[in-house]
Amino acid sequence: MISSKPTDSRSTGAAVAFRGVSVAYPGAAAPAVRDVDLAIGGGTFAVLLGPSGCGKSTLVRTINRLVEPTSGTVLIDGADARERDATDLRRGIGYVIQAVGLFPHYTVAQNVGVVPSLLGWDRARIARRVDELLALVRLEPARYRDRKPRELSGGEAQRVGVARALAAEPRVLLMDEPFAAVDAIVRASLQDEIARVHRELRTTIVFVTHDVDEALRLADRVVVMNAGRVVQTAAPDDLLRAPADDFVRDLVGVDAQTRRLASERPLIER
Numbered sequence: 001m002i003s004s005k006p007t008d009s010r011s012t013g014a015a016v017a018f019r020g021v022s023v024a025y026p027g028a029a030a031p032a033v034r035d036v037d038l039a040i041g042g043g044t045f046a047v048l049l050g051p052s053g054c055g056k057s058t059l060v061r062t063i064n065r066l067v068e069p070t071s072g073t074v075l076i077d078g079a080d081a082r083e084r085d086a087t088d089l090r091r092g093i094g095y096v097i098q099a100v101g102l103f104p105h106y107t108v109a110q111n112v113g114v115v116p117s118l119l120g121w122d123r124a125r126i127a128r129r130v131d132e133l134l135a136l137v138r139l140e141p142a143r144y145r146d147r148k149p150r151e152l153s154g155g156e157a158q159r160v161g162v163a164r165a166l167a168a169e170p171r172v173l174l175m176d177e178p179f180a181a182v183d184a185i186v187r188a189s190l191q192d193e194i195a196r197v198h199r200e201l202r203t204t205i206v207f208v209t210h211d212v213d214e215a216l217r218l219a220d221r222v223v224v225m226n227a228g229r230v231v232q233t234a235a236p237d238d239l240l241r242a243p244a245d246d247f248v249r250d251l252v253g254v255d256a257q258t259r260r261l262a263s264e265r266p267l268i269e270r
């Protein structure tokens with residue numbers, strides 16, 4: 001069954017845990033994130049699912065400290081994220097967002113090599129790593145490495161964004177609606193790629209979507225949020241079989257039974 005993948009003992013991903021994390025933006029009527037307790041095991045593919053404005057992006061950004069919790073603690077491999085230098089922390093955490101944000105004047109290779117360059121890797125090592133990553137996201141290095149972002153399709157640009165986020169071998173990869181802006185066919189192929197990359201690298205992935213099918217397809221653990229709170233954390237099958245409340249039941253939809261049947265066939269070979 002696709003959701004019951006055992007924890008891999010070779011896992012290189014870091015564990016991420018939230019202890020009583022709340023975030024209140026200044027002047028907001030209600031906190032964006034409320035008292036979240038959540039543990040994401042090293043190497044887990046976790047997907048945050050929930051309606052617009054429920055706090056998914058805010059929660060994800062507390063991991064790389066683009067947002068600081070108002071109260072509570074974020075732990076990465078058991079260590080308080082606040083005690084790490086923020087820049088240093090961010091170089092060790094890949095981050096992919098919907099608007100890819102490639103540097104327009106850099107080539108594909110320069111974009112992918114940004115963090116390794118900042119880390120002072122030598123040129124030959126960066127070049128090797130860039131080619132390895134382009135191959136990993138199925139962009140033939142010889143064809144793509146010298147192109148500029150404007151010479152890429154939307155789906156190719158997203159692949160470069162994923163390669164860039166993976167460049168310095170991050171132990172945690174944050175992906176905030178990374179495939180929302182591409183069409184359904186490209187999206188399905190990008191989903192296949194990220195599932196394969198996860199299988200190969202065993203990095204911890206925290207992926208945000210409001211697409212239920214995308215969540216069920218990719219996740220080891222689905223984390224359902226509503227109005228700043230985590231309302232259920234479960235493997236996809238368990239979410240469909242036993243939604244915690246009416247909100248989750250409505251979210252996964254009336255055709256949950258159909259989805260459950262479909263999920264019993266391997267959508268993605270794992």
Ligand SMILES: Nc1ncnc2c1ncn2[C@@H]1O[C@H](COP(=O)(O)OP(=O)(O)OP(=O)(O)O)[C@@H](O)[C@H]1O
Binds near residue numbers: 026032050053054055
């Ligand atoms: N920088 C900010 N300052 C003030 N309020 C913010 C800020 N960022 C987000 N918010 C508010 O916090 C709440 C949660 O926002 P967040 O972006 O985390 O939601 P989301 O679940 O990612 O939504 P979406 O699916 O639309 O991306 C929303 O009410 C939003 O308006």
Ligand SMILES: [Mg+2]
Binds near residue numbers: 056058
């Ligand atoms: Mg968001």
